[in-house]
Amino acid sequence: MTEQNEKKYILIDVVPPTVRRDDAKQELEEMVSLIGTYGGGKIVEIIQRRANPHPGTYIGSGKAEEIAVLIEKYKIDIIIINGLATSTQQYKLLQMYWKINPNIEVWDRVDLILHIFDKHARTAEAKLQIQLAQMRHMGPRMYGLSEELGRQAGGIGTRGAGETNVELMKRHWRDAIKTTQDKLKELEKNRERQLERRKAIGFRTVSIVGYTNAGKTTLFNKLTKKEKLAKNVLFATLDSTIGKLYLHSIQEQIMVSDTIGFIQNLPPALIDAFKSTLMESIHADLLLHVIDASDPKMYDKINVVLDILNELGIGDKPQLFVFNKIDAITPKHKQEIIHTFENRRVHFLSAVTGEGTEELKGTIGEMLS
Ligand SMILES: Nc1nc2c(ncn2[C@@H]2O[C@H](COP(=O)(O)OP(=O)(O)OP(=O)(O)O)[C@@H](O)[C@H]2O)c(=O)[nH]1
Ligand SMILES: [Mg+2]
Incomplete structure (x- = not known):
C-alpha cells in the first residue's frame, strides 16, 4: 500500500472523568487492532473527558472544533467512535465536517466491525449474515436520519412528503430484511439436516x-x-x-x-x-x-x-x-x-x-x- 491511498482515521473515545488515563488508553488498543484488521493506516487518537457522550454531536462542541482542524491537517478519511452512535450524532458530525472533506465517513464501533466482516466474508452464508446485521444496524439510523432531514426541510408543505418517504423507507428495509432472513433460513435448514445426519450416524x-x-x-x-x-x-x-x-x-x-x-x-x-x-x-x-x-x-x-x-x-x-x-x-x-x-x-x-x-x-x- 502506498502512502497515498493509506487511509487516515480519527479515533474518538468519550471517557468519564473517573476512569484513569492509562485504562482509557488500553480500551482504545482493541479499537486500534480492529482498525489494523480493517486495513490499517494513520490513526489520530482523541480522548474526551465527559460523564456521557453529547446527545447531539457525541463529543462536546469545543472538541468538535479541535477535530475539524485535525481533519484538515491530517486529511482524515474516517472518524471512528468507540461506542454506539445515534443517527443524530452521526449526521451532526457528518454535517460539520462535509465542508472540509466531502467524502468523510463517521463510523461507530459496530460499523467498524461490520466493515471488517464485510472484508473477510467468503461464504454465501457469511455474506448474508453480514448483510442482515448491517441492515439491522443501519435501519433505525436511516429512519432517524430521514426524520432529521424532514425536520430540517421544515416547511409545512414538505412535512407530509418527508413522513411518506420515511414510511416507504421503513417498508423497503423490512422487506429486504425478510428476504435475507428467508435465504438464511434455507441455509440454516441445510445445516440442521447435516447436524441430524451426523447425530443419526452417532x-x-x-x-x-x-x-x-x-x-x-x-x-x-x-x-x-x-x-x-x-x-x-x-x-x-x-x-x-x-x-x-x-x-x-x-x-x-x-x-x-x-x-x-x-x-x-x-x-x-x-x-x-x-x-x-x-x-x-x-x-x-x-x-x-x-x-x-x-x-x-x-x-x-x-x-x-x-x-x-x-x-x-x-x-x-x-x-x-x-x-x-x-x-x-x-x-x-x-x-x-x-x-x-x-x-x-x-x-x-x-x-x-x-x-x-x-x-x-x-x-x-x-x-x-
Ligand atoms: N505463540 C503462539 N501463537 C499462537 C498459538 N496459537 C495461535 N497463535 C497465533 O495467534 C494468531 C491467531 O490465531 P487464529 O488461529 O487465527 O485465531 P482464531 O481464534 O481462529 O482467530 P479469529 O478466527 O480471527 O477469531 C495467529 O497469529 C496464530 O499464529 C500458540 O499456541 N502460540
Ligand atoms: Mg479463526
Whole structure:
C-alpha cells in the first residue's frame, strides 16, 4: 500500500472523568487492532473527558472544533467512535465536517466491525449474515436520519412528503430484511439436516469457541489436520467449518467445529445474524473454550465469552477451558492460572508448537464418556 491511498482515521473515545488515563488508553488498543484488521493506516487518537457522550454531536462542541482542524491537517478519511452512535450524532458530525472533506465517513464501533466482516466474508452464508446485521444496524439510523432531514426541510408543505418517504423507507428495509432472513433460513435448514445426519450416524461434536484471535483455527487445524486460514488479525474466521477427529482413548470418531470468535460489546443484532453459523456450537456435546493465556486482558476476555455463551443459551454445556499459547507465557503465570481456576477443568497447550495437543484428545475423550 502506498502512502497515498493509506487511509487516515480519527479515533474518538468519550471517557468519564473517573476512569484513569492509562485504562482509557488500553480500551482504545482493541479499537486500534480492529482498525489494523480493517486495513490499517494513520490513526489520530482523541480522548474526551465527559460523564456521557453529547446527545447531539457525541463529543462536546469545543472538541468538535479541535477535530475539524485535525481533519484538515491530517486529511482524515474516517472518524471512528468507540461506542454506539445515534443517527443524530452521526449526521451532526457528518454535517460539520462535509465542508472540509466531502467524502468523510463517521463510523461507530459496530460499523467498524461490520466493515471488517464485510472484508473477510467468503461464504454465501457469511455474506448474508453480514448483510442482515448491517441492515439491522443501519435501519433505525436511516429512519432517524430521514426524520432529521424532514425536520430540517421544515416547511409545512414538505412535512407530509418527508413522513411518506420515511414510511416507504421503513417498508423497503423490512422487506429486504425478510428476504435475507428467508435465504438464511434455507441455509440454516441445510445445516440442521447435516447436524441430524451426523447425530443419526452417532457422531458426537466438540465445538471450539473463544475470543477472537485466541488461536481457535490454529487448534482446529492441529486436531483435524486441516489447513484453514489462521491469521494474526481479529475475525479471520467468519464461517463455521467441521472436521473429523479420531479419539484413540474411547475409540470413537467425533466431529470438531471451528467458528467465529467473540468480542466485547458484540451487539445483539450481530449475534442474532450469526445464529446459523453458531448453530454448531449450540448443538455441540462439549465446548472447547480456547483462551489466549499470553493476553494481558485474558480475564476480561474469558468473561466476555462466558456472557455470550449465556446469551446463546449454552452457558451450561460441558466446557473445557483450553489455555493456549503456553509457549508465550512464564511458568509463574501458568501457576497463577491453575490457582485461579482450581475449581474448573482446565488444559494447557500450544496450538503452534503442538505441546499438549495429544493430551487434549485424551481429556476430550474423558469428558465425552
Ligand atoms: N505463540 C503462539 N501463537 C499462537 C498459538 N496459537 C495461535 N497463535 C497465533 O495467534 C494468531 C491467531 O490465531 P487464529 O488461529 O487465527 O485465531 P482464531 O481464534 O481462529 O482467530 P479469529 O478466527 O480471527 O477469531 C495467529 O497469529 C496464530 O499464529 C500458540 O499456541 N502460540
Ligand atoms: Mg479463526
